[in-house]
Amino acid sequence: MKTNLALGLASIVASLGAPAFSQDGPIKIGASLPLTGSFSIAGQKHQQGYELCVDLINERGGILGREVELIVSDNRSDPATAINQYERFLNVDGVEAVYGTFSSRLSFPVANILARNGMVHALPAGGALRIYEQGHDNIFYFQPNAAEYVGASLAGVVRDLVPAEEAPKTVAIISADDFFANGVWSGLMGEIVTDPADGSEVADLSPGYLAELGLEVVYSERWPEEGFNDWLNLANQVRQTEPDLIIGLTASAEEAVQLTRAFDTVRATPQMVYFSQGTQAEYLEGTGDSAQGVLVHTSWHSDAPFQSLLAGSEFSNQDFVGAYEAAYGSPPDEDSAIPFAVCQGIEQAMVGAGTTDNAAMGDWLDARTKEDAVRTILGRFSWDDRGLPVEKPFLMTQWNDGELQFIYPTDEFEGVSAMSYPKGSF
């Protein structure tokens, strides 16, 4: 009897505290993510970012008075499965919106399905320029820029933070043969990006950031996308060319760990090292002191004082860090922060448009300007006609004394750390 009474009271108290949702039923949102397979590390973190955001929105009363129901499917890092799952979301599950998947390799084919169905396609990852040059007007990228333009931040660091007389003169560039990494490579090397379907020119990136810096490329090599194990051999090839700058364009943080350890073993001594991945805590754990001085670009940093909106209320970057740690017991990294920002963007689009109609949501997102932007924990977003963010630089970070410090651009926020240079040994 006492138990029943307690349960009854508890349910009354719980119902008083819980937000009252509309009777229209939940807003279903689908996300196909690589929870297993080669992208599973990032995929699982994306799931955490989406789930945390949806939970916080629901705690604050949902969207347009309706509870949000997130449907996540594991696409096993397989493009065909990702396509099938988004089609299922639309045709079977009856979702009213979708969140994007992880990686350019999966986002590229998914973009066509979502465009054909008139769905707003908010991408957390999918930096390859080709995705945005297909003429789709429903795409909105939630990272600072396309992969091909990542090199601008590295060029800025060399130009602005390194004294001219000490600047690197030679460079070795090695890369995964991966959609994203190839994009970064094209920008650095100044290649012409073509559409694989018809060979037409997408963008001419010449002369490239490395040429603009006057760097001589002394070694360049790609490794296969999957199954590569010969890291020491590759690192040794790089070491023998004695480059001042080593650029490692990895497809995952796991590859960045392998590369860093290999350079440590072969005792490479470059002045500067830049990797396209490696902001995660696991990178530091796997590399230890070897990470010292390694530069990595990122879309998010916990110190960036971004003020965003969540369910109509102010929500700071620090609020996100606190909520994430409370939910998952560890600090977040960009692989969870970026999908969180996507979720914020979709929520603001629904609220701004006053409907879950994707055409109206797309129009609302299209109409954003730098002054009246979508406000996320990654900062403010407005987009050009291609769906790429306007005037939004990547953040350049550097591992120093076991801490990932934000070093560039120097005029964006207060509290920017000084870059350590030269790196020397690993």
Added chain:
Amino acid sequence: MEQIIQTLILGLALGGVFALMGSGLSLVFGVMRIVNLAHPSLIIAGAYATYWAFKLWGIDPLVMLPVAAIILAAIGVLLYKLVFEREARSAKYSEMTVLLTFATAMIVEGALGGMFTNTQRVTSPSYATDAIFIGNIFIPTGQLYAGIVSLLIISALALFLKYSRFGNAIRATTQNREAAELLGVNVNLVCIMSFAIGIGLAGAAGSLVSFVFSFFPAKHWEWVAVLMSLVVLGGMGSILGTVIASFMLCVVAAFVGAYVGATWSTMTFFLALFLILLIRPQGLFGEKPELA
């Protein structure tokens, strides 16, 4: 010349690690005709056991190796009893084991992901990223130790198979299961123990892998094809063949990586698999199947 010697050293060093990774797979196929696609996922399980022992209690991976082997061997016994024993007399046993082990691999991956998350891990004892330099040539100590331990384990296994009574029973079962049974060999026990040894070798390999490569639950898919190519080239069921194939292919891949390009080094394994199936399907040391 320096470059050639260095490339040879790096190829041999990697070959030592792959030799142990492939040996358990070869043993299990030789005795039971199980094409164990779950073998790499069990190597990952051994790597996780080693990683956490190092992380929580500072136990060196080489010290943890026998423990990981025993833990995985016990899992092997359980796995055999639960999954394979009842199908052992099926006419389509080998074909069925492909499906069963594929499913097992997915279950192991899921279980590891559930227990340890999909975060990548790597064990970092001091020797893992160290190297012995002789002039400009270096020998990576992590892979050197892994290779030496790997060869010691394989040698011990070879001696056990050749000189022990139970080893003879295993070899007899490998050569002719029915004849061994007629001669009084307890084939079921041999299968259980062989499977346990094979999976135990996966555990031991996992300890070495834990500081040579970084790993995460889904990493095993990258190794399935590579390990299969080693076992097929060596001759399905021939441990000596697997060891020789490991050194051969890793050395060739290292030279391809150094002189042709890293893009093509992984291709070496698959090209070898293709060619060996075309030219000598029984592999280097395998027996030619008798035509009925």
